[in-house]
Amino acid sequence: MSSFKQAFTSSLGKKLIMSLTGLFLCTFLVVHLIGNLQLFHDDNGKAFNEYAYFMTHFPPIKVVSYLLYASIILHAIYALVVTLHNKKARPVKYAVYDGQANSKWNSRNMGFLGTILLFFIVSHMYSFWWKYHRDQVPYIEYRSDLNSGSTQTRELAAAEFNDYQNFTDNGVEVVRARDLYRQVEFAFQEWWLVAFYVIAMVALSFHLIHGFRSAFQTLGWNHKKYVPLIRFIGIWGFGVLIPIGFAAMPLYFFFCK
Amino acid sequence: MSGHMNLTLKVWRQKNKETRGKFVTYKADDISPDMSFLEMLDVVNEGLTRKGEDPIYFDHDCREGICGMCSLHINGRPHGPKEETTTCQLHMRSFHDGQTIVIEPWRAAAFPVIKDLAVDRSAFDRIQQAGAYVNINTGGVPDANAIPIPKDVADEAFESATCIGCGACVAACKNASAMLFVSAKISQYALVPQGQTERYSRAQAMVAQMDEEGFGSCTNTGACEAECPVGIKLTNIARMNREYFTAKFFKQEEAH
Numbered sequence: 001m002s003s004f005k006q007a008f009t010s011s012l013g014k015k016l017i018m019s020l021t022g023l024f025l026c027t028f029l030v031v032h033l034i035g036n037l038q039l040f041h042d043d044n045g046k047a048f049n050e051y052a053y054f055m056t057h058f059p060p061i062k063v064v065s066y067l068l069y070a071s072i073i074l075h076a077i078y079a080l081v082v083t084l085h086n087k088k089a090r091p092v093k094y095a096v097y098d099g100q101a102n103s104k105w106n107s108r109n110m111g112f113l114g115t116i117l118l119f120f121i122v123s124h125m126y127s128f129w130w131k132y133h134r135d136q137v138p139y140i141e142y143r144s145d146l147n148s149g150s151t152q153t154r155e156l157a158a159a160e161f162n163d164y165q166n167f168t169d170n171g172v173e174v175v176r177a178r179d180l181y182r183q184v185e186f187a188f189q190e191w192w193l194v195a196f197y198v199i200a201m202v203a204l205s206f207h208l209i210h211g212f213r214s215a216f217q218t219l220g221w222n223h224k225k226y227v228p229l230i231r232f233i234g235i236w237g238f239g240v241l242i243p244i245g246f247a248a249m250p251l252y253f254f255f256c257k
Numbered sequence: 258m259s260g261h262m263n264l265t266l267k268v269w270r271q272k273n274k275e276t277r278g279k280f281v282t283y284k285a286d287d288i289s290p291d292m293s294f295l296e297m298l299d300v301v302n303e304g305l306t307r308k309g310e311d312p313i314y315f316d317h318d319c320r321e322g323i324c325g326m327c328s329l330h331i332n333g334r335p336h337g338p339k340e341e342t343t344t345c346q347l348h349m350r351s352f353h354d355g356q357t358i359v360i361e362p363w364r365a366a367a368f369p370v371i372k373d374l375a376v377d378r379s380a381f382d383r384i385q386q387a388g389a390y391v392n393i394n395t396g397g398v399p400d401a402n403a404i405p406i407p408k409d410v411a412d413e414a415f416e417s418a419t420c421i422g423c424g425a426c427v428a429a430c431k432n433a434s435a436m437l438f439v440s441a442k443i444s445q446y447a448l449v450p451q452g453q454t455e456r457y458s459r460a461q462a463m464v465a466q467m468d469e470e471g472f473g474s475c476t477n478t479g480a481c482e483a484e485c486p487v488g489i490k491l492t493n494i495a496r497m498n499r500e501y502f503t504a505k506f507f508k509q510e511e512a513h
């Protein structure tokens with residue numbers, strides 16, 4: 001057992017934890033993006049609100065979400081530990097240090113980018129996760145006529161709402177849910193919040209262009225055949241597609257709603 | 258004397274490990290572009306000696322790019338501005354007349370300054386002693402090629418073995434990490450059959466010693482690879498990680 005302890009307290013082991021938690025957070029981003037595409041449905045948020053209920057109540061997903069919170073915290077703590085250790089390794093700084101000559105800006109500033117992301121995560125979770133769990137969002141009822149397919153919506157007062165419901169009554173599907181969609185729509189009317197989200201996604205892009213590839217290097221998965229693929233996914237998938245997908249959401253609500 | 262140049266040097270002067278150092282400005286006049294960087298410093302030192310001042314102390318030995326003794330952080334880069342070139346092989350034609358050149362020692366907690374520009378790199382020796390060796394078979398002289406090694410594997414091991422241990426990787430790294438050096442030393446043995454006996458104990462011992470010496474952790478910026486005077490590749494670091502994790506998680510207690 002002590003070999004595990006040694007392994008994880010070594011300089012390599014701390015990086016292994018950064019790598020594993022980082023990659024787990026990357027997979028989460030993919031799921032989160034795909035799920036949140038429901039926001040673009042033009043259905044008054046029915047699909048999105050049903051999805052939000054599912055994600056917060058389906059037990060296996062709840063387990064994964066705790067793993068996720070743990071990963072964020074571990075990733076941040078180990079980043080701090082490694083950074084402090086690295087600072088100690090060079091107590092006297094260079095008077096002239098030409099970092100640009102030998103490395104990329106983002107690879108040297110992962111801590112700075114990560115700090116922006118941590119602030120973002122805290123603010124993001126407060127705006128949506130916290131308010132959703134604390135019942136600080138409005139309630140809504142959808143009545144869909146299963147024959148004609150038309151849907152009517154009505155805001156519910158807090159007194160009318162006891163819990164999420166989904167039932168069919170006389171050919172009419174009734175869904176009562178917490179209206180997280182409204183909350184999203186409402187939050188993204190603020191230009192500064194939209195700007196903050198877009199900036200955070202730029203930081204995410206630079207963080208992941210280095211981070212994704214770096215995680216594989218730390219794991220020791222560096223192979224001529226696969227490195228080009230890892231780089232491609234890191235740059236185009238995690239550096240471009242995912243941040244643009246996320247940034248599109250606040251922009252869509254700000255400009256199109 | 259056409260083409261000769263006059264330079265301003267800002268040199269780190271530090272009496273010994275205990276005292277605080279500072280930059281001192283010197284003029285280097287009438288420097289030939291064909292001189293090496295160290296020869297330029299020799300010229301400056303001759304002038305200092307003549308004036309009865311303490312000459313600038315710097316490390317050097319072979320002056321042909323093979324021993325790894327020379328160092329110097331020149332205008333923000335280890336071994337100066339030229340790629341895959343040691344300071345002793347760097348020529349003054351890489352600079353221009355009137356230029357100011359800032360010269361600093363390697364900066365790392367694990368490389369304390371001995372004097373001026375020379376640092377104590379014995380941390381590297383101790384890492385080597387921890388595991389960079391193979392067990393020796395005594396007996397008769399073995400036949401040549403008695404141990405078959407595929408050419409590309411031998412080449413890869415050779416590439417790793419070209420590390421001259423100068424410490425530029427540590428100097429370049431924003432974290433003062435020694436992982437390029439250590440990984441090259443681990444790789445050169447891990448790849449070939451002669452190195453298999455101590456393969457996993459070596460990776461563990463050398464990484465432990467590296468941590469003990471107080472080097473930083475790799476954050477994969479790639480600065481070490483870019484600044485290495487002999488072109489040691491980052492793939493070595495990935496290999497070291499594999500060797501180390503394999504050793505720790507699967508191999509250490511293999512004999513039950």
Ligand code: FES
Nearest residue numbers: 318320325327345
């Ligand atoms: S003095 Fe030997 S490598 Fe420069």
